[in-house]
Amino acid sequence: MSTTLLLASILATVALLVRYVRSRRASKYPPGPPGKPFVGNILDVSPQGAWVKFTSYKDIYGDIVYFHGLGNSVLVLNSLEVIADLLEKKASSYSDRPTFTVVGELMNLFQGMPLLPYGPEWRTQRKLAHSALSPSSVKKYHIIQEDLAAMLCREILDDPKDFFSAVRLAAERLVLIITYGLSADTADSQYISHADETMHMITKYTVPGAFLCDLLPWMKYLPSWLPFQREAARGREMIERLVATPFEHVQRDMAAGIARPSLTLDLLSSANSDPNTLHHIKWMSGALYGAGGETTYSTVLTCILAMVMYPDQLRKAQEELDRVTGTDRLPTISDRGNLPYVTALIKEVMRWRPVLPLGLARATAADDTYRGYTIPKGTIVIPNVWAIAFEPRGLYSPEIFEPERWLVSSKEDMPVDPADWTFGFARRICPGKHLAENSLFIFISTLLAMFDFAPPDTGHVKVEFEQGMVSYPKPFECKITPRSESKAMQIRERASQSTV
Numbered sequence: 001m002s003t004t005l006l007l008a009s010i011l012a013t014v015a016l017l018v019r020y021v022r023s024r025r026a027s028k029y030p031p032g033p034p035g036k037p038f039v040g041n042i043l044d045v046s047p048q049g050a051w052v053k054f055t056s057y058k059d060i061y062g063d064i065v066y067f068h069g070l071g072n073s074v075l076v077l078n079s080l081e082v083i084a085d086l087l088e089k090k091a092s093s094y095s096d097r098p099t100f101t102v103v104g105e106l107m108n109l110f111q112g113m114p115l116l117p118y119g120p121e122w123r124t125q126r127k128l129a130h131s132a133l134s135p136s137s138v139k140k141y142h143i144i145q146e147d148l149a150a151m152l153c154r155e156i157l158d159d160p161k162d163f164f165s166a167v168r169l170a171a172e173r174l175v176l177i178i179t180y181g182l183s184a185d186t187a188d189s190q191y192i193s194h195a196d197e198t199m200h201m202i203t204k205y206t207v208p209g210a211f212l213c214d215l216l217p218w219m220k221y222l223p224s225w226l227p228f229q230r231e232a233a234r235g236r237e238m239i240e241r242l243v244a245t246p247f248e249h250v251q252r253d254m255a256a257g258i259a260r261p262s263l264t265l266d267l268l269s270s271a272n273s274d275p276n277t278l279h280h281i282k283w284m285s286g287a288l289y290g291a292g293g294e295t296t297y298s299t300v301l302t303c304i305l306a307m308v309m310y311p312d313q314l315r316k317a318q319e320e321l322d323r324v325t326g327t328d329r330l331p332t333i334s335d336r337g338n339l340p341y342v343t344a345l346i347k348e349v350m351r352w353r354p355v356l357p358l359g360l361a362r363a364t365a366a367d368d369t370y371r372g373y374t375i376p377k378g379t380i381v382i383p384n385v386w387a388i389a390f391e392p393r394g395l396y397s398p399e400i401f402e403p404e405r406w407l408v409s410s411k412e413d414m415p416v417d418p419a420d421w422t423f424g425f426a427r428r429i430c431p432g433k434h435l436a437e438n439s440l441f442i443f444i445s446t447l448l449a450m451f452d453f454a455p456p457d458t459g460h461v462k463v464e465f466e467q468g469m470v471s472y473p474k475p476f477e478c479k480i481t482p483r484s485e486s487k488a489m490q491i492r493e494r495a496s497q498s499t500v
């Protein structure tokens, strides 16, 4: 490191130390684990799998737990009550996102809606997304979702061992078709493997403290040959390619007059050629593509894992499906109201292993006081969804997988519906919620109507989850067999007639 850089680092460190000591003297912060000089307790915020630790801190420190050090502060929210008080009632201060120096600034991801600061650019992208994903707009995707559910089952019929790939294809094809109008074949050949790799990287790095540079932002000026800088350059190229390639595909097809209907086509057709508008359409479409696939993929896989482990619940869902749809047709999205057990089972999957156990972090836009404590501007705010999922509430223990908890007659005996917390909160609530709920329903109900799921011959089912922002099941083996020849024929017929 050059002498100038060394000097700059020392000065920055001293400045942080002085700020830290002054601020600790003047204010009363929320409770949290004991800290060490200078680094405080910030290193307790481990980037991987922190939700279980944060939940255990709830018993010691309560609903709000505070971490600080190295010029950073992090506030963990451990109950729906504090989430409502801060993220909803004080939404104008609590709707920003953290900077994420590496993934946001150096890799450029902050240009898309999920990481955009709360302000006019975010509002523009959010409006564009709403036009495509409102409850009434998503009805036009029902047929595509039902076709993709049949194609998912056909892939599994053809190669039951590779169900992970089949689920991933279905989830990503859906967002590619809706967002860019790309046919399933084009999507598979050109985009999906790159999207896999890029999203894997993004979910690993979009957690507070993934890089030391996220805690010490001045490090972003360090030389480009350092390993984290090289990783940032690689990530920047991957993200640009993820966002630009399908967008340019639509522009080319539009110019040739052969573009298929899609959200990007609709927006481009009614947009002017102002580069700023095109920039927003490009990044908003890219955000839907990135955010939509991973979450659906992970939830469907979690359901398959639960079905392997809980055969009684699988059987009850299948009995209900057989009763309602009979043996001569596949489920459709309009069946949902007649399938209360299947609906309860999907809610339970979302509660049992929440796909984003720490939601998506927020940041405070101004200094705040809450319950007499100081919460400084720029504090990273983490809604600990895991603590909500596992709060003992209602008739059944939170530890067990039990769809019945959602079927009790009185609301007081029931926990809070995951639809009210797995998709986030208030102004930044997931804009893909309605689309996602339909996808989960049709993918899961078609899978359960079609297949039996059982442990592999070894009898051992591996139950392990990734520890990044999105918590997917790690690869596990199971036996998947069709329940009847007539259903298998229906699947093949529907999948072969599909135009997606």
Ligand code: HEM
Pocket (backbone or CB within 6 Å): 113, 114, 115, 126, 129, 175, 287, 288, 289, 291, 292, 293, 295, 296, 299, 355, 356, 359, 360, 361, 422, 423, 424, 425, 426, 427, 428, 429, 430, 431, 432, 433, 435, 436
């Ligand atoms: C099981 C499925 C899904 C789950 C559990 C989920 C969950 C979430 C959560 C927790 C957030 C953060 C909200 C907050 O900060 O309070 C979020 C944001 C977001 N989601 Fe989803 N999501 C799902 C599916 C989708 C789909 C299908 C799409 C798009 C097609 C999508 C697009 C987005 C976008 C663009 C944001 C950023 C919103 C913003 O920052 O304003 N999500 N999602």
